[in-house]
Amino acid sequence: MTKLLAALVPLGIVGMIAFFLFTGETGDRLFRGRSELGDAFSRRAVRSEPPNRLGPGTRGLENAAANTVTAIVLDYRGFDTLGEVTVLFAAVAGAGLALFGRRRRRGKSAPGTPSSLILTAAAPWVFMFLFVVGFAIVLHGHLTPGGGFPGGALLAAGLVLLMSASGHESSARRLHLLEGLSGFAFVAVGVAGLVWRDSFLAHFGDAGALGAFWSAPVTILLYLIIGLKVSAELTNAVRTLANVEDPTTEEMP
């Protein structure tokens, strides 16, 4: 009976949401599927007038990334992305702080189960594959779906695989260095936009032809930085969570 009630309450809430969404004006407005802002982004006409026709090979655009979502995330809304990366950093740092406090862990963590032959034999090959695909996705973020976040996750998967196969954990100091450096590089690119153009994170330099690989160089650079930062962040998160001894066997404080 209680279970039935527990199932009915979410059903009721979802039904109410659905009712308000699909009836009346809200639904029409919500599912119209376009906004003036989105159209301006699609035409690359936020700071300047768009050319008459926009397509592969068009030059002189305010942002030449063929992928409109990338153009928004790294150019029009680049400052938000800086905040997002900072939130990711804060979450991982907070997890480490919550689990280990301020005390420094001495020595190596307790030896876990030794890796199997299959894992140790396959890890370098799979790592190579993940490394190449990860960087390809990162570097093509301005042309194709993907970019620094999924590419960085692939790179992190490769690093974690290598970590679990070799039994060595990658050094925390190096990961922290990579995190710090890439965060600093992001801000440095932003300041460069402030110096050479009018605003923080503005796209400076020649934008190039839309659709070419060497277009929107600042976008490529920022996504590379984000890819490195995300891979360091995720590896660090897995390292933090994997380093905890089984809490149920620990003595209570």
Add this chain to the structure above:
Amino acid sequence: MNVVHLVAISALSLFGIGLYGLWSGRNVLRWILAVGLMETGINVFLVLTGWYPGARVPIITESFSTSGPVPFLDPVPSALVLTSIVIGLGTTTLALALAILHARSHGTLECEADPETAEVLE
């Protein structure tokens, strides 16, 4: 009934399943998974709001006239969802760390109401 309704119903169902998971158990891991499901439902729904029949993926592969209507779906919700996914990952990491802390101090992942507090509440 068209594609919009179908995807919207799937998204709402994911949200509802997550809500049920939050509602019906006292296991911390179950709550984290449930919140993840709810996030996924909301993300699907947000992307859906940018879509209209005949819209194309917002990647410019053919030239179009900028005076006419734009043939792409609204890219703003997609960009927001990209942020939302990454933030969701961060919160999940933090929640897992807190779950480990809870297990460390209570010896279990089940979350029981404190008897004294429960009396006061009742």
